[in-house]
Amino acid sequence: MRRITRIATVGIASAALALSATACGGKSSSDSSSENGGKVAIAYDIGGRGDQSFNDAAYAGLVKAEKDLGVEGTEAEPTEGEGDPDKVQRLTELARAGNNPVIGVGFAYAPAIAEVAPKFPKTTFGLIDDTSKTAKNIANLVFNEEQGSYLAGVAAAKVTKTNTVGFIGGVETPLIKKFEAGYVQGVKDTKANVNVKVQYLTQPPDFGGFSKPDLGKAAAQGQLDAGADVIYAAAGLAGSGSIEATSKAGKWAIGVDSDQYNQKGLAAYKNAILTSVTKDVSGAVFNLIKSVEDGKPQSGEIRYGLEQNGVGLAASNPAYTKMTDVTAAVDKAKAAITAGTIKVKTAP
Missing domain, CATH: 3.40.50.2300 (Response regulator)
Incomplete structure (x- = not known):
């Protein structure tokens, strides 16, 4: 099962209610894990899922993790004109709900992850396209x-x-x-x-x-x-x-x-x-989720270049x-x- 959550900037208590409401008909957001694997979350960048590009690549990695690893995924969409406090609120609620890892799709999440990660030291945070914010529980997923x-x-x-x-x-x-x-x-x-x-x-x-x-x-x-x-x-x-x-x-x-x-x-x-x-944003997302599921969470800079087929040119x-x-x-x-x-x- 996957949940899509849109957390409005109306305060932490209301945000928690909004997150919980998205789980109606399935597991509540307070569950610590799904039946087959852990709970994971991705917070999309500007444009959200359906951009036919960056965010959709991250989504593909989540789908693969759900299929291959049995995890329960949550997707968090951005809001129009949001700022860092909105992202802090979103990541806080995702971590508080027991998701691990919590992945911020895009460099715009760097300040928010730097603020939230110390509050949840047992949660791994994935930060795509940025190396400016580092910590033991932050994996910087970057590309050439x-x-x-x-x-x-x-x-x-x-x-x-x-x-x-x-x-x-x-x-x-x-x-x-x-x-x-x-x-x-x-x-x-x-x-x-x-x-x-x-x-x-x-x-x-x-x-x-x-x-x-x-x-x-x-x-x-x-x-x-x-x-x-x-x-x-x-x-x-x-x-x-x-x-x-x-x-x-x-x-x-x-x-x-x-x-x-x-x-x-x-x-x-x-x-x-x-x-x-x-x-290979999808591969990076999947690899991070798998590392957490395996009990060996990635940390620090994880770089993908031509040599690792992390970037390339499609021939479709x-x-x-x-x-x-x-x-x-x-x-x-x-x-x-x-x-x-x-x-x-x-x-x-």
């Missing part, structure tokens, strides 16, 4: 996004016919700039005269660039109008708007985080999704697999990165 993005840049440079490609970042943060840096480097190392147009949808503290498809669509249309024929968007849910615009223009889109060619919500545009830069689109010159160039670049002969930048 720049490496996968480099491969996307190689592919984009090989397929462009206009010598103009685009990059759209959801919010201009150090994390998303890793995607930009790797992509631009991959493009330029492959074909130096290709112009890379870069645009960010919002600037911190406005994180709406991760959740608004209309912004992604408008940004992609602007790049298409300027001659781009391949667009890579690292923008969460907003990236779906970019994919839609690119598809309707008959150009190539490059997905992110999940293999977006296979996402049901993007089925209408799948033929335009050349490839996707994947992050048959059109992509038939481009043997492109796939050969990507494979060559991957081998060079894992061998250390290509050093990928983490900042533009």
